Amino acid sequence: MLNNSxxxxxxxxxxxxxxxxxxQLELTFISEDDFALVFDVDGIELRIQxxxxxxxxxxxxxxxxxxxxxxxxxxxxxxxxxxxxxxxLEQDELCIWSSxxxxxxxxxxxxxxxxxxxxxx
Numbered sequence: 001m002l003n004n005s006x007x008x009x010x011x012x013x014x015x016x017x018x019x020x021x022x023x024q025l026e027l028t029f030i031s032e033d034d035f036a037l038v039f040d041v042d043g044i045e046l047r048i049q050x051x052x053x054x055x056x057x058x059x060x061x062x063x064x065x066x067x068x069x070x071x072x073x074x075x076x077x078x079x080x081x082x083x084x085x086x087x088x089l090e091q092d093e094l095c096i097w098s099s100x101x102x103x104x105x106x107x108x109x110x111x112x113x114x115x116x117x118x119x120x121x
Contacts, residue, residue, distance in 0.1 A: 016111040024079040056113035069120035
């Protein structure tokens with residue numbers, strides 16, 4: 001019944017968001033209309049809704065599972081992505097946190113302040 005997912009985020013600056021998701025994150029741009037930017041995220045539609053203002057939550061809103069987090073952090077950093085450093089977490093020089101379960105996580109923000117993450121399990 002509910003088989004095909006759609007991911008949603010919001011932007012108050014679609015020009016900057018389009019550049020960020022297409023150029024810096026290297027997602028495939030699908031379309032844009034008066035209501036949203038649409039990207040392909042590994043076969044899942046990401047709709048970034050155009051809104052007047054974004055009240056970005058303090059928690060992670062979208063994340064990706066990766067096989068080699070250090071490589072992905074390096075690539076994204078070279079694309080201009082800035083990773084977050086949190087005082088309450090012990091992170092390495094690349095801003096990667098190692099959880100007790102062994103997962104490694106790094107966080108970054110999009111132009112509207114949405115918290116995004118990458119995780120290596």
